[in-house]
Amino acid sequence: MVEHSRSRPDALINLDRSVCYNRGMVAKLEKKPSPRQRLLAAADELFYNEGIHAVGIDRVIERAGVARGSLYYNFSGKDDLIKEYLLGRHASWTGRVDEQVAKANGPAEKILAVFDALGALFVEPSYRGCAFVNAIAEAPVDGPEIRAAAHFRSWLHELFGNLTAELPVHNPQELADQLVILYDGAVAGAQMDNSPKTAATAKTVASIIIGASLGRDLPELERLQLTAD
Amino acid sequence: MVEHSRSRPDALINLDRSVCYNRGMVAKLEKKPSPRQRLLAAADELFYNEGIHAVGIDRVIERAGVARGSLYYNFSGKDDLIKEYLLGRHASWTGRVDEQVAKANGPAEKILAVFDALGALFVEPSYRGCAFVNAIAEAPVDGPEIRAAAHFRSWLHELFGNLTAELPVHNPQELADQLVILYDGAVAGAQMDNSPKTAATAKTVASIIIGASLGRDLPELERLQLTAD
DNA sequence: ACTGATTTAGACTGACTTGTCTAAACACAG
DNA sequence: CTGTGTTTAGACAAGTCAGTCTAAATCAGT
Structure with missing residues (x-):
């Protein structure tokens, strides 16, 4: 064998x-x-x-x-190739996001940097949506896509969970959930409507809800709201 | 026929x-x-x-x-069946949303009613994401899914475009774009994380950005923001 | 140069795919 | 009743699918 x-x-x-x-x-x-x-x-x-x-x-x-x-x-077969394909997508994208986040200064800016990374992704001509969303859409119930997608989603939630934990907000987890929705929405909209501007739109909303969570009393976030508008 | x-x-x-x-x-x-x-x-x-x-x-x-x-x-063939399948999904879902929106009173409430419709959809055990997003994920470039998905996206943008046009906001189209992102994010997150609560989370963010667009001086929206927290 | 690991080309299986075709049965309206 | 439109069961074509296998060639390390 x-x-x-x-x-x-x-x-x-x-x-x-x-x-x-x-x-x-x-x-x-x-x-x-x-x-x-x-x-x-x-x-x-x-x-x-x-x-x-x-x-x-x-x-x-x-x-x-x-x-x-x-x-x-x-x-070992096509399933193995699929698994490795998704692992590569995972590593590649998380690396890009981590890099973009690391370059930002301050907790709120790091959150917004995630959406900058999305904006850079969307303008690539090869962009065709999230590989994991697409994989799940056609995955059999016992396919290797399930594990890989769950792994990716854990990373995504931890990403925003860790970033919001650095903010002096009342409920960082709720804010993280909201940011995940903005992330997913930008990703889906950029594919379905072929419009990379969803990244900027999501970033604007992100700055608004960060400001709302902070109670709008931090000067840095005041500025963010203004520039977002 | x-x-x-x-x-x-x-x-x-x-x-x-x-x-x-x-x-x-x-x-x-x-x-x-x-x-x-x-x-x-x-x-x-x-x-x-x-x-x-x-x-x-x-x-x-x-x-x-x-x-x-x-x-x-x-x-005429499988492609024809696919086309009719997506047309049926389109008609079924738009009917449900229109019904839910019609029951709401006031422009802001009608917008939030869309997310209530999503919440009712997500809790159905058969929910497996947006049929059009899934179809596009595996569609060939010349497949019948492209047309059907474009038709659906037009409806979605017009839905929020018409609803925000009823609001006394500075830029209703920008608000509509933001709401589409929340819609897409709730849809994608509910599938990927198997959590129907993304509808409520998106609704909360929607109330926040509606309030922000209105300048936070309408009493009804003040209440919305409070209940959302 | 020897050895074992790796790559190559291609035949081959068995199952599955969409679509066509035939022949018969059925439905229903005139 | 007859004739037209519809449904049925099944065979059939032509292609694709993942995966196995053989036999020879080429690689890398010693």
Whole structure:
């Protein structure tokens, strides 16, 4: 029985790390990625753009330029590939958000920075909605999408939960729930209406409810409300 | 042939085609629905619960208790069935929202009534997210889902656009955009987190931003903000 | 150069997909 | 009753699906 994909060094998202220049040709820095990496890249593109169910294995291996056997050597099957695809989306997006949040100063600004990250995402021409929302929409009840989506949602709630905990508000958890709704609404609206401006609109509402939660007596939030209008 | 698909729970469960104690005689009340109606009911249930792509027409005709040929006699193909399925979802939901809104008194209350309708929807055990968001997630670029979803989004924007136009606010269109985001966020969050309370949370935020748009000087909205906290 | 791990190309299975077609039965109106 | 429109059961085509398997080639480490 051919054994499956155990966690190998290039398994995760660091796609650029194993660019080994040890392959005879010294001048060529750009070595072709491993079949596993090419499969993940092809799956990411195809699954996200056309839907998981609509893309067959043959399309993935063709796009990756990889033999059929390599897929089943590196992954246990399509479900495994789906799982890794969603794990990659999770890691990629959380990294971008964390980076954007880290650059902001102050708890309220860090919250608003999340919506800036959304705005940068929405303007990308490849944007086609939240990969996890889309995956859940077509997922079977026992599919690998369920776990991955639950993992992602935990991250999202913890993100706003941690950020609102830094604010001197009466009920930070309630504020976090409200911000999650704004996040989800911006994500869904940007896809359904093909309008990236939902990020800015959600950010405006976010500044309003942050101000409302703070009782509107903090000068920094007063300014936020003004600039939002 | 003109019958449009109202999502009717009656034809969903009883598929027995041999309950013909009413053959040609009286008892027109309990007459079996037409094959077309049974096909639409079966498609509505299966497409919504398991995804359009994941459900084959064999599953639909089996659930409807209808011969294969009847499907292609009443519909031009699966795409036609998908189109009618989404048209039915559109009509059913807009009817429910209009009803709920009509019962409310006052422009602000009518807006908040939309979120009450969402709350009633989310607590239904069959709720599995917005049929149009789910359909778009797995739709091919030339699929019938695109048109249907665009039609639905137009309705949604007009709904809040018309409601906010009744309010004495400075920028009703901006408020409408914000309310759409709250609507979308409640819908997405209720599905992804399996928590119907997103409707109440979104309603709270809606009352806040309505109050903010009104300048917080209307007594009715002051009360809304208080009860929301 | 030897060895084991990995990749390749392709045949192949069995199940599933949408859609067409046939032949017969049924429904109902004139 | 007859004729037209509708439904039924099932076979059938042509394609796609995920997954297995073989046999040879190529890789990397020693």
